[in-house]
Amino acid sequence: MAHAHKLEILRGLIKFKSNTQKIWGVLILLSIITAVEVVLGIYKPASLMQPVLGMKILNWIFIILTIVKAYYITWDFMHMRDEKASLRRMVVWTAVFLICYLIFILLQEGGYVFDVYETTFIKRDF
Amino acid sequence: MDTTVTTGTEGKTWGGGNQPLGASYGKLMMWFFIVSDALTFSGFLAAYGFSRFKFIDAWPIADEVFTHVPFLHGQELPMIYVAFMTFILIMSSVTMVLAVDAGHNMNQKKVILYMFLTIIGGAIFVGSQAWEWATFIKGDYGAIETKGGNILQFGQYVEVDGQEKFKRVALADFAIAQEGDRVRHERKNGLWFQSEGSLPTYTVNEVIAGFEANPDLQIRTQIINEEGEKTVLSRSESVKQLKANGVGVVEGANLRVNEYGSPLFADFFFFITGFHGFHVFSGVVINIIIFFNVILGTYERRGSYEMVEKVGLYWHFVDLVWVFVFTFFYLV
CATH class of the missing domain: 1.10.287 (Helix Hairpins)
Known part of the structure; x- marks a missing residue:
């Protein structure tokens, strides 16, 4: 084998x-x-x-x-x-880092937009 | 070449032919592709999360949307069918990895058998997804769209096991048909080369007439209250809202509007499960090509079944993505 x-x-x-x-x-x-x-x-x-x-x-x-x-x-x-540790890290660390980064930014922004609709004079339902 | 300092190691390290990552060119390229594709799917899912956080108090509840199972019409069985689909995909991943294992042992017959089972599993999954789409597009209750683009759903309180529960009621069960001459506009009449999509079965006025004739009916809005359920308006408030703001009848789902709630919910459903379904479909096609190569003995003559391993990597990746889609679309 x-x-x-x-x-x-x-x-x-x-x-x-x-x-x-x-x-x-x-x-x-x-x-x-x-x-x-x-x-x-x-x-x-x-x-x-x-x-x-x-x-x-x-x-x-x-x-x-x-x-x-x-x-x-x-x-x-x-x-x-x-697989070798080098291949494993190359694939996993890259993906995990970029995905965490993207999720953090987008969810943070989504929560912020929600607050704007909720607490300010800008409304979605006009 | 005169200036090169000869150390004696260059033949080994820099001369080519060695594999620093211990994997062949083809396998590495498959891994690179998988990483980039994983980022594409993360982009989709993160955008879904963004839109959901943006409308966190009004997002549709997946358990109320995906309740159908084929052949069990009219029963509410949330999650059962998706769980079945998940299991099918994991199962086909297992037969794929068994095919790879048989390939390592140069066992052609077993590779053929397991590849075949993998293809069958993939086909069942794609078929299930098509059915899921058809059910989602068709919808089953119908709703009213408001001026602001919100969705009003209908239902009434009924007693189930001694508890008051809000049961949805379909438009077809209460709308009162009226005389009307609004017909679908086609290319052949009136304005030339102008046409519109199919009209809903009922008009807003028919729905309002039916709603007034049934005093038990109430309206459910999209807003989620503190118990985690959608807010139900009082009868008088329901009539007021319906008359003041109702502008259109919605049946099922399309890219512009859907009866489940936020339009973005259906948009992301179509894009994410559609993109994933496309991957499964292309995976099945690639699997079939490799399957025939195995039957023809191509890899037996080549002396290595690494091609099966490469297509296996892709197939497992499709399964991996589904695990995340399942969680973020159906569970969370």
Whole structure:
């Protein structure tokens, strides 16, 4: 085999015997996360509706679970785990930095425009 | 060449032929493409976030919009169908990575099988998305557009399990048909080469007449109250608002207006899921090309199934994007 695969996930908590087995393991993990998201999304427990850092706790949970899913798709399905550190950083750091920057600017601006409509004499509904 | 200092290492490091990142040219280029495409999608999603923050107190609630499942007509099942689509896409990602793994082991038969399953999964996903679009465009309740471009929806309070709940009512259930001679303007009559889109089933006057004849009906505005629900106006306020500000009937969704709320909601829905659907579609096409190459034995003769790995990277990326679209469009 040309490639040596790293067969551990969750920092070595679960070790798989073969690459195929690892793929099914990751599938189970991703399915569980999706199921949790859907159940939370349907029932929306009242205890998770309080705002924390400008957003509901529930939304923070969704975003964190999404990033966890993205991590496993990239690391195990796209074999990022087996690539050299230099390639990994080149791809991940660039994307993460630019995306965070863009999101920060646009959401900040969106919130500002909302405040203008809310508190000043400029109204959308004229 | 006389001035070059020979150190003995240049043949190795600068002479070419080595791979400092441990990946072939093709794979690196695929990664570069993925990074740039990821930034395009982030641009879309961040713009969606911008518009949503701008109208944070009046944005449609996704759970009330995407409630349909094929063959289960009339039931409200939020999220179920999108969860199914997500699962299909993750599943096809798994068969893709299994195909890549079989390729590493030079197992042609298994690559063929797994590539085939991947293509089927992709086709199911694109089909589901088309159905989702059709349902979204058709709409099911209808609404009234106001002078300021806001949307007024209709409904009434009914008792469900001892609790008062606001139930939406469709225009077709209460509007009273009236005599009218407004017909769709076509190119062939009147002003030459001028035409307009299809007219809504009812006129504003028909809706107002129906609304007055049904004293239980109330109007729901877009504004989200402190309980996280849309504000319902009192009966007298509803009649007043409808008569003073109602200017048009909206059925379903298009790029200008939609019955769910802010026009931007439908615009972003069409652009983001459409752009993603286009990626899935092109992914299926590329997969089919590679699939036939595998059957013909091209990679068997080449001695390497790296092409399957490259198209696999693209396919996983499509899945990755969907995970984010799912969260930001349907969950948050």
